Amino acid sequence: GQNIDQPTEMTATEGAIVQINCTYQTSGFNGLFWYQQHAGEAPTFLSYNVLDGLEEKGRFSSFLSRSKGYSYLLLKELQMKDSASYLCAVMDSNYQLIWGAGTKLIIKP
């Protein structure tokens, strides 16, 4: 079966760095996505990785290792507005998205 695993909840301090991990087992691979979802709102796109390595976009970076079935989202200089759920999704060989349950990130002052 296809499976995406990510921690249910994480807590971090304002101004710090946090790494949210995602491991996956899917039928084929056509890229990995990270979305941010604030409570009561729609998911919004953060990043897309299809090749191994690190993609940096401002305070957010995303890493992919296809051989290990592993990705992480790195958030630097955390702000209170980063409190949200972070969803990992993998596009399989049929170009269908398989979604993880999401990681709720709580930022404390």
Added chain:
Amino acid sequence: NAGVTQTPKFQVLKTGQSMTLQCAQDMNHEYMSWYRQDPGMGLRLIHYSVGAGITDQGEVPNGYNVSRSTTEDFPLRLLSAAPSQTSVYFCASSYSPGSGANVLTFGAGSRLTVL
């Protein structure tokens, strides 16, 4: 540019009632989809469409119907509501269904409660 518009935002139904969730996009996206989101679970695909006149089932299609008569609109119909259909529903669209860079734009969501 409105993006993806979903209505209604909130709805309460009684078991056995039917209703339609509306979804419209103004970005000329070929791909449109409906997801449901439940606590502790990932987004689950209900139905999707790769273009006008073409629809297909996702992971959890039972109890739902869709149609795609125009590029812009993709309504989701609940035929006979059940308490198990209590959920938050999201419509999402993108340019290219068969591309690895298939970035989805989501509607604001519709919270449905079935009593």
